Amino acid sequence: MSGEISRDEVAHVASLARLSITDDELTTFTDQLCVVLETAAQLNALDLDDVEPMAQPYPLANVLRVDEIVPSLDRDEVLAQAPAAEDGRFRVPPALGEAP
Amino acid sequence: MSDVLKSAAKLAEAVRSGETSAADALAASSSLIADRDDEIHAFLHLTTERAQAQAAAVDAKIAAGEDAGPLAGVPIALKDNMCTRGAPTTCSSKILDGWHPPYDATVVDRLEAAGAIVVGKTNLDEFAMGSSTENSAFGPTRNPLDTSRVPGGSSGGSAAAVAAGYVPLSLGSDTGGSIRQPAALCGVVGVKPTYGAVSRYGLIAFASSLDQIGPFAHTVEDAALCFDVVSGHDRLDATSIPEPLAPTLTNLHDGVDGMRIGIIDELMGDGIEPDVRRRTEQAAEALAAAGAIVDTVSVPATIYGLAAYYLIAPAEASSNLARYDGVRYGQRVDGANVATMNTNTRSAGFGDEVKRRIMLGTYALSSGYYDAYYGKAQRVRTLISNEFAAAYENFDLLLSPTSPSTAFELGAKSDPMSLYMCDVCTIPSNLAGHPAMSVPFGVGDDGLPVGVQVLAPMLQEPRMFRAAQVLENAAASGGAA
Numbered sequence: 001m002s003g004e005i006s007r008d009e010v011a012h013v014a015s016l017a018r019l020s021i022t023d024d025e026l027t028t029f030t031d032q033l034c035v036v037l038e039t040a041a042q043l044n045a046l047d048l049d050d051v052e053p054m055a056q057p058y059p060l061a062n063v064l065r066v067d068e069i070v071p072s073l074d075r076d077e078v079l080a081q082a083p084a085a086e087d088g089r090f091r092v093p094p095a096l097g098e099a100p
Numbered sequence: 101m102s103d104v105l106k107s108a109a110k111l112a113e114a115v116r117s118g119e120t121s122a123a124d125a126l127a128a129s130s131s132l133i134a135d136r137d138d139e140i141h142a143f144l145h146l147t148t149e150r151a152q153a154q155a156a157a158v159d160a161k162i163a164a165g166e167d168a169g170p171l172a173g174v175p176i177a178l179k180d181n182m183c184t185r186g187a188p189t190t191c192s193s194k195i196l197d198g199w200h201p202p203y204d205a206t207v208v209d210r211l212e213a214a215g216a217i218v219v220g221k222t223n224l225d226e227f228a229m230g231s232s233t234e235n236s237a238f239g240p241t242r243n244p245l246d247t248s249r250v251p252g253g254s255s256g257g258s259a260a261a262v263a264a265g266y267v268p269l270s271l272g273s274d275t276g277g278s279i280r281q282p283a284a285l286c287g288v289v290g291v292k293p294t295y296g297a298v299s300r301y302g303l304i305a306f307a308s309s310l311d312q313i314g315p316f317a318h319t320v321e322d323a324a325l326c327f328d329v330v331s332g333h334d335r336l337d338a339t340s341i342p343e344p345l346a347p348t349l350t351n352l353h354d355g356v357d358g359m360r361i362g363i364i365d366e367l368m369g370d371g372i373e374p375d376v377r378r379r380t381e382q383a384a385e386a387l388a389a390a391g392a393i394v395d396t397v398s399v400p401a402t403i404y405g406l407a408a409y410y411l412i413a414p415a416e417a418s419s420n421l422a423r424y425d426g427v428r429y430g431q432r433v434d435g436a437n438v439a440t441m442n443t444n445t446r447s448a449g450f451g452d453e454v455k456r457r458i459m460l461g462t463y464a465l466s467s468g469y470y471d472a473y474y475g476k477a478q479r480v481r482t483l484i485s486n487e488f489a490a491a492y493e494n495f496d497l498l499l500s501p502t503s504p505s506t507a508f509e510l511g512a513k514s515d516p517m518s519l520y521m522c523d524v525c526t527i528p529s530n531l532a533g534h535p536a537m538s539v540p541f542g543v544g545d546d547g548l549p550v551g552v553q554v555l556a557p558m559l560q561e562p563r564m565f566r567a568a569q570v571l572e573n574a575a576a577s578g579g580a581a
Contacts, residue, residue, distance in 0.1 A: 005463060013462040017418060018425075018439070019455055020447040033460055035517050042407045043476050046483065053478035054485060056309040056339065057295040057533020058558070063338040077202040083432030090427050095438040 005033050104128055108174045108268040108322040112215065115173030118162060122155035122173030126217050129175040132266050133219070141241045142251075142260040144180050145188045146220040151175070154217050161215075169215030171329060176211055177261040177270035180221035181228055182313070183302035184208055191304050192226045192236035195449030196430045205302020206337065207271060207313055207330045214329045219267060222257025226451045227421065228278055228306045230254050231522035232513065235453045240510060243286060245548060249507035252282030252522075255316070259286040262316045269326050270316045275307050276409050277502075277526025279314045280538040284502035284551025287540045289323045289568070290316050292526070294559050295533035296341040298327075299334030307416035308339075310409075310530040320539065320568045324348040327561065341559070348565040356570050357391030359563065362495035364555075365398045367525045373505045375544040379580060380501045383541045383552040386574035387499070387567060397491050397498065401483045405527040408484070410520060411464045411477035412531070417454075418461030424449060456516060485532045492557045497567050500525050502538040502551035525553060535561050539568045542580025550580075 010030045014021050021029065075088060084091035104111055104125055114120045130148070137143055161168040178184065181191045183201035190196045208218060225235040233241040233256025241256045243249040244264035251260040255272025259282035262270050272279040274292035283290025291314040298313040305311060315326035328347050334340045363384050368377055388394040426432035426445030433448045435441035450458070464473035491498060502525060513519045529536035535558075538551035552571060556564035574580065 009463070010459060013459045013466065014455075016466070017422075017458045017462045018442045018446050019450070019458065020443050021455070025452075029456060029459060032456060032516050033463070035515075036410055036460060036520070039517065039520075040407045040411055040473060040477075043404060043480055046401075046404065046480065048476060048479040048483070051479040051482050051486075053475055054481040055478060057485070057531075058339065058341060060296075060339065060342070065335050073202050078428075081199055081202065081429045083426055083430070092427055093435060093437050093441050 005030065005037055105132070105175065105265055105268050106318060108171060108317065109325055111268060112170060112172045112174050115158065116162065116168060122158040122217060125173045126151055126155045126175055126219065129219055129266055132264070136264060137266070139242065139247060140244050140260055140264055141239060142222050142257045142264060142266065143177070143220045144190060144192065144223050144238055144257070147184060147187045147218050150187065151217045151219050154212055158215050158217070169213065170325060171211065172215035174216045174269060175219045175267045176216045177220055177222050177258055177267045178208065178218055179224050179255050179258045179272045181224060181273055181304040182207060182271065183304070184218065184221065188221065189304070191228070192224045192238055193449065193451070193454070194237045194431060195424045195445070199430050203302060206299035206334045208302065210330050216269070222261050222270065224257055225254035226454050227417070228254040228273055228275055229417070229453050229457055231277070231281055231519050233257060233282070234510060235451060237451055242510070243507050245287060246507065248509055249548065250285065250510055252285035252503065252507065254278040256282045258316050259283055259288060259290065262286070262288045262318060268318060268322055271313055271330070272316055273303055273311055273313050274530065275310045275413060276530050277523040279316065280526050280536060280551065280553060281503045281522055283316055283538040284549065285507040287549030288316050288318060289320055289537065289539055290314065291323050291327055291537040292529060292535060293327060293331060293561060294341070294535045296339050297331045297345060297535070297559070297561070299337040299340050301334055301336035305420040307413040308420060309416060310413060320565060320572045321349070321352060323537070324352055324565045345559065346562050348562045351562055352565055352569050354566055355390055356387055356567050359392045359496045359567065360494065361387050361392045361394050361497045361499055361567065362397030362491060363394065364402060364498050364500045365396045366400060366402045367500035371504055371521070371524060372501050373544065376501045376503070376505060376550050379542045379544070379550040380499065380552050382580055383571055384499055386579040387570060390570045390574070397495060399487045399491050401480065401487045402528045404480050405484060405531055406520065406524050408477040408480035408531060409523070409527045410460070411473050412481065414457040414461030415464045415474050416461070418458045418465065421454070421458055453516070481531045484528050488528070488532050488534060496563060498555040500553045500555065502526065502553040506544040506546055506548035506550060529555055534558055535564055537564060537568055539571045541571055541575050
């Protein structure tokens, strides 16, 4: 694990996360992320080979509920909060045919 | 501060006995907020209509001779990352500006069923990412005890709402210290319960394996009362603990005689201001004077908590915040196709700290880096849990400072890493999923409050509250002078 991240890598993760950032922001974010990742590099000092990873503190397996019909959220109330809706559905710009 | 709003327990008793009314308590709270909140900015929105209707319902119950609940007529503030049906819930982010959730969080249902009156939604660092409440799209909150200082964060608005005396109770959420650190900086009690003790249904997710809702109060008793009301299994939260929880109020005043309490050695070092360390030592002396057996204990991996947290929390956040895509709720900035619309929306809607954490998390989870960053951090999490378990073989509770310093000035910590360091003492409990709380214990050299943190093993809230009560009593009788 290296404590460094390059400008190109920051630009790449920004695009993966659907964030558009300016050149100036890219410089600032790269510097700041480098500092955080340098701190993260402290973990290299630990011998973790025999330690299992932990995803959550209180593992519960197969959490099931009773199979009964209950009302769900009101469709009109939900759609009223959407930026655009039409015919009982969320309305979005074209998803196919153009590159991002 | 209005006397009636000092204690939730006493207010509920007065409302239940007819000595005062829920409507009067709400009016007192509203008047204090109107007087001072332009300056403090604890609240983002007030839920006045809902509060008045709820107060009328509580008063009608009492008039009809019915039980109005353990929090009858008690005004309460909610951090604005908890959903309130039909009322704004923004997470202090432009991306959710204007959104009115179509449902209530489980904690809101439980509070209102217990007779509490939700008066409004409080300010926070955007999406609960921060330690000062300066990082809100709607402007900072100021510390009611010294308005040149921050209230801490991210639940700074909820801490300030109690510290300013507007309400006797509020709820915050704590992912890495976001209840306990502002409680310490504002001189109030703040509790991070066991992971899974309080339902997260309707709490807008930041880092799902770490987030937990908990109360702020002036007194340990009020915090215990509120915890007992909001905690317990909820089928709407798959991580909710199914077993019944022991009430914390029942044995609150049983003391600490014979309890073994360990001061965490690694959290009493150079990174902690000397005045804060001194108060923590005094708190340990007060517990010893009350019959506890106090010693120091080493939990070496706690010093790696910060590094692990700033990989795990951003990783989970990057995944959770993918839902803000401009499709189903909140703001949208148009684009020629879906991907461009997503990018335009997210770039305009999120603030810099949120963007930083999303990028950090995306990186930590990305192909080729997953094992080196996220995987390693998850192993450190196990290490910290194992070391806590070993410490709890010899101790019933652990003790540390809550925050490395008292409240700092607005703008004093402008680089991200210096703000992240605020959470060094609080993060280990989130990683392990254990309960911990901050109790005010005297003041620092600058006259501002110091908080001492009591840590307990999983689900041992009752003994944690007992020790906190002893500290509150000791501070009140001059033990923190």
